[in-house]
Amino acid sequence: MLAADVAGYSRLMGADEEDTLARLKAVRKALIDPTIAAHRGRIVKTTGDGMLVEFASAVDAVRGAVEVQHAMAEQNGSVPQDTRIEFRIGIHVGDIMFDDNDIFGDGVNIAARLEVIADPGGICISNDAYRQVRGKVEIVCDDLGPQPLKNIAEPMQAWRVRPVGQTPSAVTSGSALGETQALSLPDKPSIAVLPFQNMSGDLEQEYFADGIVEEIITALSRFRSLFVIARNSSFTYKGKAVDIKQVGREMGVRYVLEGSVRKAAGRVRITGQLIDTATGMHLWADRFDGATEDVFELQDQVTRSVVGAITPTLERAEIGRAVLKPTGSLDAYDHYMRGIASAYRWTSEATSEALRHYYRAIELDPEFATAHAFATTCYAWRKSNGWVTDAASEIAETKRLAERAVQLDQNDAQVLCWSGAALGLVCGEVDAGGALVERALRLNPNLMDAWLSSGLIRLLLRDWSIAIEHFAHAMRLSPFDPLLFMMQHGTAIGYFQTDRYDEAAAWSAKSIGENPNNSSAWRIMAASNALSGRQEQAQKAILRLRQIEPAARIATIKYAVPLSPSELARMEEGLRKAGLPE
Known part of the structure; x- marks a missing residue:
């Protein structure tokens, strides 16, 4: 063949x-x-x-x-x-x-x-x-x-x-x-952004193309989880025909982003492709169109879209590499990536497996800040699904991990946002957690995780409309992210708490479509439909909820969801109407 x-x-x-x-x-x-x-x-x-x-x-x-x-x-x-x-x-x-x-x-x-x-x-x-x-x-x-x-x-x-x-x-x-000695790869995802090709022959577009590349390099450099080649090194390839695999060897990077700019009839078209240098395989590609008079707005749009699309793409590629690696040769980073792969299955057993990988990564590298931070997300997920067996112990451990993560790296936006979200969701330290999330947003306003975490903190602060805005911003940054269901579910909670039950049910349905095992989304779905008078849909949601979470009862809701007395009463009313046992 x-x-x-x-x-x-x-x-x-x-x-x-x-x-x-x-x-x-x-x-x-x-x-x-x-x-x-x-x-x-x-x-x-x-x-x-x-x-x-x-x-x-x-x-x-x-x-x-x-x-x-x-x-x-x-x-x-x-x-x-x-x-x-x-x-x-x-x-x-x-x-x-x-x-x-x-x-x-x-x-x-x-x-x-x-x-x-x-x-x-x-x-x-x-x-x-x-x-x-x-x-x-x-x-x-x-x-x-x-x-x-x-x-x-x-x-x-x-x-x-x-x-x-x-x-x-x-x-x-x-x-x-061959003749060029390959550089060793860093211990985290590495990327070079090559100069975009000017396909129009217009010198003004040359400057525009270079500007886009510089903006993308700057935006990616804010991700402490990435190793990004500096602009001056990437631009040594400007105007040259390149072999992507050779670039990977010469620059010591696993991924290359390349693209082109073309101007015609008052319009500008920009294309971009993310390539794995080891295989030459295209991991992501897209194109963007805009009017020539809006070039700076288009430049910002391309930067946001490219960064928002390729960062989860890189994460998925790295997870695949870690999973394929023989068990005997695992190191801290591979355990960390395996932890993410396990966590993304969203079940109780998979969450426990993810924690084991994160703890093993920490054991191998006690100063691995991101592994500490991601371990806290497992405890937050356990609490939101009612899987906690020893609340006092898990609160104390979440607090220890979050504080240690921040102590290890106060300038990693991903560490800050997830540690902050966990402090708020698990430990009830909303103000302290919110301060960490705000710092994360200042450090990297292109980080989807930070906007998602900010939305979660805003829910805890009862800033419903702002929470919905921040979830929407997270979805714009990364519309195909594995965490999309969380953004959609957070939006549903915001609408539920403002008595907009139709919107809450609709966003719950979207979240369930992304992750059918999210029991919290089924609770919102059931309560929203019941309070809107759609009893049949509410009862179906309760049946599915009890399949996922057999121990679910009205009495257990207060342990899984941090609600005020009035909010809890409304949630209980909806779930009671939907048929959830006391």
Whole structure:
């Protein structure tokens, strides 16, 4: 099986959609389709930027792939780097299943995953394919070692293909480096923001593009959890054709953000792509449009959107890396990331598992401030769901962890906001917690966590309308965040406390859609519907609540939710009408 796609397809389409489609169609007609047919291949299906091809043998597949890549390299010789159409190709030999005109199975999946880790213009093959073509095709293969492939249970041996006579690639035998010595990666997510390309030829847009990059670098630098390459180093690549993997090695970063700016007919289009330098895989891409007279407003919009989108993307990528890492080689940071992965399952058992990982991270690194802070969030989540068994002990431990986290790092906005929120939610120290959250917002106004924490503190202070505003700001910063359900649930609480039960029920439904196991959201859903006269929906919500939390009773609400007597009475009234037992 051969899987192929166009490297940087989103960037090419964002720059010039019509031209990219026309050139891709011409390449397929003149080069790719005839070459595949000449080597006894059958195109099973195509996507916008790629294709899946079945061959009679691995030898045919590799020969056809080499011929395609050689011809594409010759054709691209006179084409600017940023506008080249370059294919990545993955090849595997394995079992497949036929269904009508399509094929399925591990053979297909592995070929597709190998294509992802191939270089632009390159070919990556599995060990099974390598054994069948060794000595039969005029190629040299570089051993990449076992490679973790997405949704494939075990790491797989992979090989990089290059024609005989071609200079060895940057990595051979799984470890050796080429001419440029790679820098070691920091112990936290690392990123370089490359100069955005000016696609319009307008010098004014050059300054605008540089300004966007500087704003994004500044905004990302406020995240103490990130290692961000300084502007002067990133701009050494300005005006140069770059290999993203080479940038990763030279700068010692795991991720690169690149983009472009294009001006036409009074409009400005900005594109951005976040790339994993180890695999070349695009983790995130988006584009932004605005009027030329609003360039500064557009610049701010792009900065907010890019930072808000890529920070949770980086977190998900780092969680994936930690989970794939063999247990025997875990260190403090990996336990911390595993703790986040466990916490994001939102169950009682998973929360306890997350705490174990955070405590192990602290044991390995007693000065790991963020691990202390995130451990407090587990206690806050336990309290909000009524899972606390020893309240006095958990309050004392939350206070100890929060104070120690702040003592270790008073300038990390993430440490401050989560420690502050926990002090308020678990320990009842709302003023002290609020002061920490406010400091976090001053340090990093682009941090979604800080706006979410501020919304939670505002709920405790009974500033309902401000709480709703702060949750809305958090959602604007990170609309696809794993914590989105908390923002939506906080909004529902704000509306419930202002007697706007229809809005409360609607926002509860949104929160439940993101996290069906949030028992607190089901309580608001049940009470809101009951107080609005929708008894059937209220009773259904209670049934689901008791499935998630069998011990839920009217009498236990006061332990899970910090409410004033009048607020508690209204919540109890709604839940009683919905059918929750006393």
